[in-house]
Amino acid sequence: MKWLGSATSEQCELLSEHELKWLVWVATVVGELISAASGLESMPERGQISRSLRTYVNLTTKGNVAEFARQIQMPRNTVWLWHEGKN
Numbered sequence: 001m002k003w004l005g006s007a008t009s010e011q012c013e014l015l016s017e018h019e020l021k022w023l024v025w026v027a028t029v030v031g032e033l034i035s036a037a038s039g040l041e042s043m044p045e046r047g048q049i050s051r052s053l054r055t056y057v058n059l060t061t062k063g064n065v066a067e068f069a070r071q072i073q074m075p076r077n078t079v080w081l082w083h084e085g086k087n
Helices: 017-037 046-061 065-071 076-083
Strands: none
Touching: 046 065, 046 076, 065 076
């Protein structure tokens, strides 16, 4: 991916159809999360987020945080910190 302000076409990177679909999905889901958050009476607590993430990791990758991080294309350490409720 490149910065949106790139001036020349030589600096642009072509995305595969799979990558483009992934980016559209991510943008859609982030938009839905932002929209849903505006209707919350209060923000969820860190522990609630951590428990929900742990449940999802267990369901999707049998508790394998590294594999889950790979699938969502995030650094393993970042996801582990979320998973443990430390970040």
